[in-house]
Amino acid sequence: MADRPGEIELGTERLEAFSDAVFAVIITIMALTLKAPEGHGWADVRDDLLPGLIVYALSFTMIAIYWNNHHHLLRAAERINGAVMWANLFLLFCLSLVPVMTVWVREEYEHPLPAVGYGLVAIVAAVAYSILVRSLIRVNGADSTLARAIGSDLKGYASLVMYAAGVALAFVSPWIAYALYVAVAVMWFVPDRRFAR
Numbered sequence: 001m002a003d004r005p006g007e008i009e010l011g012t013e014r015l016e017a018f019s020d021a022v023f024a025v026i027i028t029i030m031a032l033t034l035k036a037p038e039g040h041g042w043a044d045v046r047d048d049l050l051p052g053l054i055v056y057a058l059s060f061t062m063i064a065i066y067w068n069n070h071h072h073l074l075r076a077a078e079r080i081n082g083a084v085m086w087a088n089l090f091l092l093f094c095l096s097l098v099p100v101m102t103v104w105v106r107e108e109y110e111h112p113l114p115a116v117g118y119g120l121v122a123i124v125a126a127v128a129y130s131i132l133v134r135s136l137i138r139v140n141g142a143d144s145t146l147a148r149a150i151g152s153d154l155k156g157y158a159s160l161v162m163y164a165a166g167v168a169l170a171f172v173s174p175w176i177a178y179a180l181y182v183a184v185a186v187m188w189f190v191p192d193r194r195f196a197r
Contacts, residue, residue, distance in 0.1 A: 012074040015088055019074075022092045023067045029099045030059055033106075052106040058178075058185060059102040062122070065188045066095060066129065073133065076146040081139045087132040094125040115174035119167035122181060126160050159184045 034052055037045050070091075077084075101118045108114045130153070137147045166180035 012077050012080055015080055015085060016071065016074045019070060019088060019092060020067070022096070023063060023070075026063055026095055026099060027060060030056060030063075030102055033099060033103050051109050055102050055105045055109065058182060059098050061185045061189065062125075063095060063098060065185065066091075066125070069129075069188070070132075073136065073146070076149050077136045077140050078144070078146075079139055080136065084132065084135045084139055087128070087135040091125065091128040091132050094121065094128045097121045098125070109178075110174065112170045112174050112177075115170035115177040116167050119163050119170065119177055119181065122184070123160060123163045123167065126156065126163060130156055155187060159187070162187075 034056055098121060101114070101121050104114045105118050133150055133153070133156075137144065137150065140146045162180045162184050166177035169180070170177035
């Protein structure tokens with residue numbers, strides 16, 4: 001039942017199906033932006049393919065982590081409402097910017113501003129995910145299975161700190177920023193065990 005008169009709470013199935021389709025489109029767009037080397041030598045692979053492939057792998061991993069955690073998050077939730085749907089759309093909007101940042105970093109990876117842009121999109125996406133989590137806890141209850149599974153969300157806060165550090169340190173060296181972004185991906189690469197409990 002809804003907590004307030006006139007508020008309708010729904011199941012999570014349609015939201016999950018819609019989100020899965022958007023995640024798939026984002027990954028497809030990223031894959032379509034990959035460019036083949038212009039030549040046939042190892043130097044062409046190193047100069048043309050390798051930078052793009054590395055940033056594509058990082059972006060793919062980021063989207064895959066969000067998809068995986070989003071799946072577990074919605075499976076742990078019993079119901080959603082309008083606020084959850086808008087929070088979910090905000091998350092998907094933020095993630096839809098990742099392909100643009102991926103292309104920019106691929107083309108200009110040696111400069112600070114693309115590294116900053118990539119980090120800012122990562123920060124906004126992390127904030128959007130946090131808003132989605134809080135919206136789901138609000139509609140499912142502070143004593144729900146979902147709320148107990150989320151707990152203090154230390155990894156989420158650590159991710160925000162590492163992304164922010166990457167943005168700040170990109171002006172010292174873009175490579176420091178990229179190392180921090182990769183560290184966040186490594187930290188989240190193992191599926192979130194909180195939901196397994």
